[in-house]
Amino acid sequence: MQFFGGSEISPSPPTPTTAGNNAHMMYVFNRNGVCLLYREWNRPLHTLNPQQDHKLMFGLLFSLKSLTAKMDPTSAEKGNLGVPQLPGQGCSFHCFRTNTYKLSFMETPSGIKFILVTNPRTGDLRETLKYIYNLYVEYVAKNPLYTPGTPIRCELFNTALDQYVRSIA
Amino acid sequence: MAAIYSLYIINKSGGLIFYKDYGSKGRMDTNDSLRVASLWHSMHAISQQLSPTTGCSGIELLEADTFDLHCFQSLTGTKFFVVCEPGTQHMEALLKIIYELYTDYVLKNPFYEMEMPIRCELFDINLTQAIQKDRVALSGR
Numbered sequence: 001m002q003f004f005g006g007s008e009i010s011p012s013p014p015t016p017t018t019a020g021n022n023a024h025m026m027y028v029f030n031r032n033g034v035c036l037l038y039r040e041w042n043r044p045l046h047t048l049n050p051q052q053d054h055k056l057m058f059g060l061l062f063s064l065k066s067l068t069a070k071m072d073p074t075s076a077e078k079g080n081l082g083v084p085q086l087p088g089q090g091c092s093f094h095c096f097r098t099n100t101y102k103l104s105f106m107e108t109p110s111g112i113k114f115i116l117v118t119n120p121r122t123g124d125l126r127e128t129l130k131y132i133y134n135l136y137v138e139y140v141a142k143n144p145l146y147t148p149g150t151p152i153r154c155e156l157f158n159t160a161l162d163q164y165v166r167s168i169a
Numbered sequence: 170m171a172a173i174y175s176l177y178i179i180n181k182s183g184g185l186i187f188y189k190d191y192g193s194k195g196r197m198d199t200n201d202s203l204r205v206a207s208l209w210h211s212m213h214a215i216s217q218q219l220s221p222t223t224g225c226s227g228i229e230l231l232e233a234d235t236f237d238l239h240c241f242q243s244l245t246g247t248k249f250f251v252v253c254e255p256g257t258q259h260m261e262a263l264l265k266i267i268y269e270l271y272t273d274y275v276l277k278n279p280f281y282e283m284e285m286p287i288r289c290e291l292f293d294i295n296l297t298q299a300i301q302k303d304r305v306a307l308s309g310r
Contacts, residue, residue: 010237010265022221042221043221043222045220045221045222045223045224047218048218054226056218056219057184059215060215060216060219063212064212064231067208067212068231068233068236069235070197070216071205071206071238072176072195072235072236073174073175073194073252075235076194078195081208091234092233093231093233093234094234095231096216096228096230096232097228098216098220098223098225098227098228098229099216099224099225099226099229100220100223100226101220101225106202129211133213135173
């Protein structure tokens with residue numbers, strides 16, 4: 001019966017080192033799967049090299065999206081599994097949780113994907129991601145020196161992002 | 170209104186061994202359910218690779234726009250997952266009840282071959298009862 005305790009088997013994640021900092025890392029992808037931004041705040045474990053890690057993350061999100069679109073129990077017309085869908089089309093998802101982390105996901109109408117990986121106990125981060133999207137619009141999309149589709153190198157954006165992420169409870 | 174839309178059980182290599190639908194819209198044929206099950210198996214494994222810290226045991230809850238997916242993995246690698254309405258509570262408890270039924274009526278059945286599709290009448294009966302009971306408990310709240 002000890003098996004049903006749950007927390008005994010899976011080691012609980014270490015408590016964040018900095019007080020109030022629950023975020024592990026963040027990814028921004030464009031609709032072609034190019035990683036525009038990768039920020040890391042607290043990540044003790046690296047299993048892959050950065051490029052492979054980004055690819056795997058994009059692949060996971062892409063496949064999870066086709067899975068949720070196919071599984072959607074509320075619509076009768078779902079199409080086939082794996083058929084590419086436009087942003088906003090089909091049933092998507094906004095987060096998933098494992099015993100060690102929580103991944104929140106948002107896709108903008110232009111197909112840009114925002115992914116925030118946090119402590120598993122964090123609450124709903126949909127509003128947080130919307131705010132980060134606002135930061136992106138203000139500091140990146142409105143930056144005349146930024147070419148869309150290239151990695152984001154915007155110091156103001158990074159500073160604003162770091163500051164905001166630190167405040168996430 | 171169904172609180173639980175469907176239940177899947179997959180073996181340790183990702184093959185679907187049990188699938189039951191409790192009233193989701195649209196058709197999901199056998200091939201679709203098999204594909205969805207093995208896709209979930211891979212997504213579960215990949216999520217462990219992407220963990221920022223050690224000791225990750227895969228996705229437990231996926232919150233989609235129109236449903237929640239709760240997954241429970243037993244120590245032997247068999248995965249149980251239910252698709253339910255967003256925000257449905259106590260699904261972990263239900264999954265553990267289902268796991269108990271599985272050990273009682275499937276694993277202890279001398280005619281059951283490991284990792285093969287589940288065809289046990291007693292399991293079906295008790296499972297239906299457990300889901301019904303859960304549904305009554307949910308609607309009573």
